Each structure stands twice: as C-alpha cells, then as structure tokens.
Amino acid sequence: MLQGLSSTARDARSWPFEQARLLLDRVARLRLLDSERDLASALFMQGKFHEAVATLPALARPVIFQCGYGASGLPHLGTFGEATRPTIVRNAFRALTEDAIPTRLIVFSDDMDGLRKIPDNVPNRAMLEEDRDKPVTSVRDPFGEYESFGAHNNARLRAFLDGFGFDYTFMSSTETYRSGRLDEVLLRILARFDAVQAIMLPTLGEERRATYSPFLPISPKTGRVLQAPTLERNVEAGTIVFADEDGTLTEVPVTGGHVKLQWRPDWAARWTALEVDFEASGKDLVDSVRVSNRIVKALGGEPPEAFHFELFMDEQNQKISKSKGNGLTMEEWLRYGTPESLTYYMFQSPKSAKRLYFDVIPKATDEYLQQLDALNRKKAEGDNAVQVDNPAWHVHRGAPPSQGSPVSFSLLLNLVSAADASTKDLLWAFIARYLPGATPASEPLLDQLAGYAIHYYEDFVKPAKRFRAPTDVERAAMQALVAKLKALPPGADAEAIQNEVFAVGKDAGFEPLRLWFTALYEVLLGQSQGPRFGSFAAIFGVDRTIALIERALAGELVS
Structure with missing residues (x-):
C-alpha cells in the first residue's frame, strides 16, 4: 500500500x-x-x-x-x-x-x-x-x-x-x-535524586517543595500511593525510607513496583526506558513537557519529538474539561456523524483552537466528503500520484475508499426537514428517485448519513426551526420562481434549477445575492442556512418544491 x-x-x-x-x-x-x-x-x-x-x-x-x-x-x-x-x-x-x-x-x-x-x-x-x-x-x-x-x-x-x-x-x-522494565531508570533517578529535585522544586509552590519527592511509595500496610517525603536514600541498596501512614519509618526498594513516580518524572522515566521518539500533547502541557525533557537529559536520555496541539473549546469558547462535563462526548458525536468525520476534525488545523460542539458536525462531515471526492476525482482524471496531502488520505491511513456519498450531509438534513422524514425508508424514497438504482446496499455511506441526518434533525434542527412570512419583495420573487420552475422541462437537473433560482434573484434586485437564498431558507425551511437550492429541489422534487413555496406564500408554514 x-x-x-x-x-x-x-x-x-x-x-x-x-x-x-x-x-x-x-x-x-x-x-x-x-x-x-x-x-x-x-x-x-x-x-x-x-x-x-x-x-x-x-x-x-x-x-x-x-x-x-x-x-x-x-x-x-x-x-x-x-x-x-x-x-x-x-x-x-x-x-x-x-x-x-x-x-x-x-x-x-x-x-x-x-x-x-x-x-x-x-x-x-x-x-x-x-x-x-x-x-x-x-x-x-x-x-x-x-x-x-x-x-x-x-x-x-x-x-x-x-x-x-x-x-x-x-x-x-x-x-x-x-x-522490572523501569528498574534501571528508577535506580538512575535514585542515584541522581538531587539533579531531579533541582529541576522539579522550582516548578512547585513553597508548601509542596518542602515535602516533594519524585518517588511516591506504596504503603506495605494500606496499599495506598502516598505523597510522602523521602527521608533517607540508600543508593547502593536501591531503597528509600519514608514515614508510613501510621508514622512508622519504612524502607522499600524503588524497583519492582514498590514506588510510583510523580507524573512528570514518570513521563521522563517512560520516555527514557522505552526510548520514545514521538509524543503529542495539548498546549496546556507545554511547560510540563519542558520539565520532563530536562529530567530525561539529566538521566542521560534524549527527549522525544514533541508535537503540541491546541485545545478544544465548548460552545461558550471555554476550555473543555472532563470534570465540568462541557463540550461533546464521543457517543454524542457518533450519534450524529461518522467516525471519519471526527478523525477529519481532529486532523484539521491542530495548532488552532476549535469549538467542539454539536454544530460543527455537519460542516466537518461535508468537508470530509468533499476532500474524499476531490481525491477520487484526481485519480479518475488519471492522476495516479497518491494525494498524500489530502486530509481523506490521512483519515483513512493511506487507503481511502474509492466511493464517497453522492449526497451531502447538509442536503440530507434539509431533505429530512422539508419532507418531515422520520425514518430512513421515507428518506430513501426521495433518494432513489434522485439516484435511480441507488440502494442502501449500493450506497452504504449515504445510508449511514441518512440515519445521522434524522438524528441530528430531530435533536437540533427541528426544535430550533423558526419560519417567517416573506416580505413583499421576497413574495414577488418566490411567485416568479414558481413560474420558472413550472416552465422547466421534465427531468431538469440540479444545475438547470440552480440557474433559474439565480436568475430570479438577480431580476428581483437582491444585493448581495445570498440575501435571496437566506430568504428561501428562512421562509421555506425555517432556518437561515441550507445547501445549494437547485440540489435540494432536484432531490426533493420540482413539484414538491413548488408546493412547498405555495404553502409558504399562503402562510401555512408560519402557522
């Protein structure tokens, strides 16, 4: 491969x-x-x-x-x-x-x-x-x-x-x-205890400095990991002395699982013993990486290549925290989007802070699909060079599928909305007419996306839908659009429909033209954004689109 x-x-x-x-x-x-x-x-x-x-x-x-x-x-x-x-x-x-x-x-x-x-x-x-x-x-x-x-x-x-x-x-x-895999490094830390302390102590507060030791002994009596200072060290014997929970002075080896290292020395010991070459971590750990790197060098090792990524933020631009429970869980993402869309979101701009909330899923899904289509289009054009800079190549670990989805996620969302489709069977009735011969078996990714779209619509889009009545200018333009759609030849494709929609908007004087499309989405779908209107009308059906516009003009959607 x-x-x-x-x-x-x-x-x-x-x-x-x-x-x-x-x-x-x-x-x-x-x-x-x-x-x-x-x-x-x-x-x-x-x-x-x-x-x-x-x-x-x-x-x-x-x-x-x-x-x-x-x-x-x-x-x-x-x-x-x-x-x-x-x-x-x-x-x-x-x-x-x-x-x-x-x-x-x-x-x-x-x-x-x-x-x-x-x-x-x-x-x-x-x-x-x-x-x-x-x-x-x-x-x-x-x-x-x-x-x-x-x-x-x-x-x-x-x-x-x-x-x-x-x-x-x-x-x-x-x-x-x-x-015993860490024994050699643990004994090295014991022998170079003062050097490790010289690195660690300046990073700590005054109270913690007074009792800090890189070694956390495990009490032979209670089995607990203790934050106890090291009172004596015996480098030859490979042991430390500490006060157990009952105050008894206790001597244990630093090897064989009798102690656990504090986390930054532990990181350094692991890098050294396992000869780690690469580790990625969040931007919030930059200082900890620097400290651990210094400990590795004090132990005679070489720190790994460090890659620092930015942190994810919630919908309020607050750092995501496990203890707070803000942001988005794995289960929540996978209810509304594919694992590939999540990997794509992780791949994109790792050095930039990004929101990790429900509203990023549709965009991430469609961007992933666009990248996969672009990669496969290059191959179909005879470009045999693997598109290694394409995110889809990385998402699929060098083996991207040759088939994506012929319908975008945002278009499916709007189809669910307009058709009030509560099951995949209802949704596929429209899809099969738009893509003759297509079935869930022949288009497995599209079938998955249909299920995700229904979940997303029911949980987020439907509760937020707010239809409005058209203005006088918008009403006249929509009446003109109905006339244009009725005059289309049977089987008109998405591009032909889109051209008519553009023409009506220009003739009506919408400036910029996106205000015309915003009006269509707000009046017909109860939302401010949507897919290419021509693609929507093609898959929903021109007759159904005309009926939808006429219902909106009659005030039925608002009521």
Missing part, C-alpha cells in the same frame, strides 16, 4: 509529513555515527529506504510513538484524539520511508496512579471511596466485572481502540513497574 510513495511524501506539506521528516532526521541523528549519516542521507534522498536499513542496521529498530491514558476514568473523546494524532504521523512516516523503518504505537495506561478523585459516572461510589488513593489496579471494580477498576477501564480502552481499528501495543503502568 505504501510502496513507492517516498518521492511524493518528501514533497508533501501537510503537518503529519512535516513531523515525519523531523522524526526521520531524529532517527539518523541519534542512531547513526557521523560517518554513516552522509550515506543515509544520500539513500534517503533517492528513496532507497530498504537499502538504507539493510546497510545500516541501527535503522531497523522500531520508531516508537506513544500516547497515554488516565485509567481512573472511562475512555472518551480526548482518548480518541490522543491515539489519532500519533497514528496520523506514524502513517505519514511509513509513507515517507516506504515502510522500511519499523514503527510502533504504544498506548500506555497510567493504571498505577492512585485514585484521587471518584468519578461521577460509575456505580458503587462508596466502595471506591474506601479504596481511595490505592493504585487504580488495586481498586475494586465498581461494575463487578473485572479484578480491579483499572482492569475494567483498560478492557474498555482496548475495546474502544480496537473498534476504531487502531494498530497499537498496550502497556500497563502497573505491569511495567512490577516487571
């Missing part, structure tokens, strides 16, 4: 390919000797990536992409974004390098974190209260399905990711600490 794309990918300008080229530079800089880099560069420029890997074995080690998951809560829209953006960059890297350099996406569950806050959306909260501050994988499952709350959330995460077809390696923080 990705073979032969490197020359096109090298010239690509979209942000994933910019990140992919930075990653390729990083791989050469960190893995190759100075004497090897010139050879690698020459082979890269010729697109001979398989030859480069065969000649320079250091390139054969996988490039590691990583994203994190807070296992104290259920997967959500942010989780989707966390996995989507590194996947998009990973796919661009694979295209750039002809898949010669292996890659791997690690989804890391922070399930050893202490449960500090009880989620609102789970049962048996009193039971969780009893387990507060224990690692999430030691907290009892409030749903009664798994051995722990962490195991329950991890299972939900994996089912969530699998459902969207992500290619990933799952890692549990608890298992990683207990298996």
